[in-house]
Amino acid sequence: MITIALALHLLATLIWVGGMFFAIMVLRLAAGELDPPIRVPLWGRVFQRFFPWVWMAVIILPLSGYWMIFSVWGGFAGLPxxxxxMQALGLIMILIYLHIWFAPYRRFRIALSNSDIPEAGKNLNQIRILVTVNLIIGLVTSVVGSTGRYW
Ligand code: HEM
Structure with a gap:
């Protein structure tokens, strides 16, 4: 059973952190040359398809994580x-994602549906900064989570 929890945990990590890496390090640079009226709605379509996966990850990661904590270590006492x-950084990442969803991304979608490209672009920039922060924390958390048992 614990193998299932760890497998789900790892897959959610790969999808979330890998997706952020691709968005920031690849797609952002490749799409940077496009004019805002093309580029900004493109990001709208990208988020529409990526954020449901992130929702899946922000639910699966704590569920599978606490599942392992209770079944492997019997709770928080004596936790390595x-x-x-990982738990602290993971919760920070989840809070940042919730902030993205309920603040800049909500404003981004409203602006986009009003065809207000400058306003959508302003919020896209905020989303970019917050996703970059989450990418950095996510890479660190992945290294801590997977190497921690050896130190
Ligand atoms: C509430 C949040 C989280 C909790 C409670 C949690 C808990 C755990 C636990 C108990 C393990 C097993 C550790 C071991 O056996 O040494 C684990 C492994 C791991 N976690 Fe988390 N975690 C959380 C969030 C995250 C996040 C946000 C990431 C990455 C972005 C992450 C990445 C990993 C990785 C890469 C492993 C190692 C998988 C492997 O064995 O290769 N975790 N986590």
Whole structure:
């Protein structure tokens, strides 16, 4: 059973962090040359398809994580340091994502549906900064989570 929890945990991590890496390090640079009226709605379609996967990850990660904590370590007493760090960083990532969803992304969608490209672009920039922060935390969390048992 624990193998299922760990497998789900790892797959959710790969999809979320890998997706952010692709968005920031590849698609952002490749799409940067497009004019805003083309580029900004393109990001709208990208988020529409990527964010449901992120919702899946922000639900699966804590569920599978706490499942492992209770079944492997029997709770929080005696939990190894790397799991404490992962849990803290994971919760920060989830809060940042919720903020993206309910603040700049909501404004971005409203602006886009009003064809207000400058306003949508302003919010896209905020989303970009927050996703970059989450990408950095996500890479660190993945390394801590997977190497922690050896230190
Ligand atoms: C509420 C949040 C989280 C909790 C409670 C949690 C808990 C755990 C636990 C208990 C393990 C097993 C550790 C071990 O056996 O040494 C684990 C592994 C791992 N976690 Fe998390 N985690 C959380 C969030 C995250 C996030 C946000 C990421 C990445 C972005 C992440 C990435 C990993 C990775 C890569 C592993 C190692 C998988 C492997 O064995 O290769 N975790 N996590």
């Amino acid at each position: 340091l790397h799991v404490h760090i």
